[in-house]
Amino acid sequence: MSSDETTPDRAAAQGAVKRDTVDAARAFIARLPHCAALNMTVQHLDAGQAELMMPYDTRLIGDPQSGVIHGGAVSALMDTSCGAAVMAHPSAPKSTATLDLRIDYMRPATPGQRLLARAQVFRVTRTVAFVRAVTYDENEASGPVAQATGAFTIERSTGDA
Amino acid sequence: MTRLNPEPVQVIKQRRDAGLARLVAAIPYIGFLGVEFIRHGDELTAILPYKESLIGDASVPALHGGATAAFMEIAALVELSWSTGWAAVESGALSQETLPDMPKTIDFTMDYLRPGLPRDAYARARVNRSGRRYASVHVEAWQDNRSRLFAQATGHFLMPENDRDH
Numbered sequence: 001m002s003s004d005e006t007t008p009d010r011a012a013a014q015g016a017v018k019r020d021t022v023d024a025a026r027a028f029i030a031r032l033p034h035c036a037a038l039n040m041t042v043q044h045l046d047a048g049q050a051e052l053m054m055p056y057d058t059r060l061i062g063d064p065q066s067g068v069i070h071g072g073a074v075s076a077l078m079d080t081s082c083g084a085a086v087m088a089h090p091s092a093p094k095s096t097a098t099l100d101l102r103i104d105y106m107r108p109a110t111p112g113q114r115l116l117a118r119a120q121v122f123r124v125t126r127t128v129a130f131v132r133a134v135t136y137d138e139n140e141a142s143g144p145v146a147q148a149t150g151a152f153t154i155e156r157s158t159g160d161a
Numbered sequence: 162m163t164r165l166n167p168e169p170v171q172v173i174k175q176r177r178d179a180g181l182a183r184l185v186a187a188i189p190y191i192g193f194l195g196v197e198f199i200r201h202g203d204e205l206t207a208i209l210p211y212k213e214s215l216i217g218d219a220s221v222p223a224l225h226g227g228a229t230a231a232f233m234e235i236a237a238l239v240e241l242s243w244s245t246g247w248a249a250v251e252s253g254a255l256s257q258e259t260l261p262d263m264p265k266t267i268d269f270t271m272d273y274l275r276p277g278l279p280r281d282a283y284a285r286a287r288v289n290r291s292g293r294r295y296a297s298v299h300v301e302a303w304q305d306n307r308s309r310l311f312a313q314a315t316g317h318f319l320m321p322e323n324d325r326d327h
Contacts, residue, residue, distance in 0.1 A: 028218070034225035037214035061189040062238075063263055070190035071266045072231025079227040095218065098226035102270040 025050070025087035028095075035080055038073060042084065048121035050084035052077060055114045067111035071146075074115065074135060075103050078148040081119035082131040086152045089121050089129065093154045096129065101150035109145045113137040119148075127154050180255035181205070184242055187260050188235075194228065196235050205243055207236035209282040216279060224277025229302065233284055233314040234269055237298040240286035241318055245296075262321030264296060269316040277311050278304055294320055 022045045029035060029042050029052075038060070044051035054077045062070025079101055086096040109115055119133035133148040181200055185191055194215070197208045209215070209232045217225030241264050249255040284302040291297075295317060302312040 031219050032225060033214050033216040033219055034228050038227075059189050059193040063265075064187050064189065064260075065262065070188070070231065070234075071269065072190060072194070072227075072234045075230035075234065075269065075271075076225065076227025079225070079230060083226070095221075097223070097276065098271070098273045100270065100272050101226070101230065102268065103230075104268045105266050108265075 021090060021092045022088055025084055028087045029080065029084050032080065034076065038076055040077060040080060045084065045088045048085055048089040049119065050081050050088055051116060051118045052081040052084060053114055053116050056112050066108065068108040071105055074109065074146050077115055077117045078103060078133045078135060078146065081117040082133050082148065082150050082152060085119035085121050085131055086129045089124055091124055094157045095155035097153045099151040099153055101148055103146055103148045105146050106144055110137045110139055115145065124154065129154055176253050177250055180250040181243065183255060183260065184239060191235055194231055196232060198239060203247060205240055207232065207284040211280050221276065222279050224282065226273060229277050229312050230271050232282060233271065233300040233302055233312060234266060234316065236284040237286045237300050237316050238264060241288055241296055241298055244288050245291060264318040264320050267317040267319055269314060271312060271314045273312050275311045280304055296320055
């Protein structure tokens with residue numbers, strides 16, 4: 001098994017997370033203008049894992065009668081958290097892009113509450129990362145607001161592949 | 162036998178455009194992203210005018226996958242509300258009465274075919290199935306060439322309660 005097929009759990013157990021990999025992932029998120037527009041912040045990064053927060057904002061409302069934020073904003077949060085998890089993978093991809101992403105909206109996000117998305121890379125090959133993410137509002141006991149499953153491209157540095 | 166004179170075209174257009182404008186203006190997130198709609202008869206085309214805040218990776222640069230996702234979901238939701246509310250549009254009710262409840266997204270699956278370039282994007286949604294409770298909608302998004310999609314999506318939606326009795 002080549003090193004770039006390491007699962008996050010095994011990588012963490014091996015202490016394989018490099019500080020510069022996590023820093024690179026944080027830097028990657030910091031230079032995404034759309035994430036800045038949505039006020040997303042990285043709460044936590046670990047080997048193949050990312051936790052991103054997006055505050056409630058009335059500009060993001062999708063249902064004016066209830067004040068529930070639009071699914072599209074939740075999609076953007078989940079897409080970014082999945083991408084961040086890929087960038088934080090110990091195999092240190094140079095870049096990543098979404099191939100596909102499926103989002104299930106399980107219950108309306110409570111108006112006024114921040115959203116927290118947790119993404120985890122489940123499998124990485126030389127060219128593809130398989131990622132899952134779950135989003136919660138502040139009532140975590142009420143279960144997830146949404147979940148996502150996606151496949152992401154892996155760009156390796158030249159000569160790395 | 163008497164035949165009613167057809168309404169002047171500008172009266173029809175004004176009523177349809179007012180209905181569409183009301184539907185779109187009611188949702189703050191549509192304004193946040195800057196999504197606009199062009200209408201030909203009942204056919205809608207969604208437009209995502211380019212702006213820097215839609216960019217994902219600034220070093221590439223390409224549209225953020227999340228922005229593209231949101232754009233396609235908006236195109237699907239507005240098309241679905243528009244097509245199921247067409248009778249209300251034609252009667253003028255949509256531009257006068259309180260807005261109907263919006264359908265709710267159950268799931269949405271996006272397929273990214275090529276990077277979104279830093280320029281305007283377009284999308285058209287097709288309601289493939291619209292039942293009393295559930296609807297299935299497909300969206301195609303493109304930039305320069307209509308035949309070269311940069312993203313597509315399929316979503317399932319829960320129809321609002323007040324439409325189920327009809």
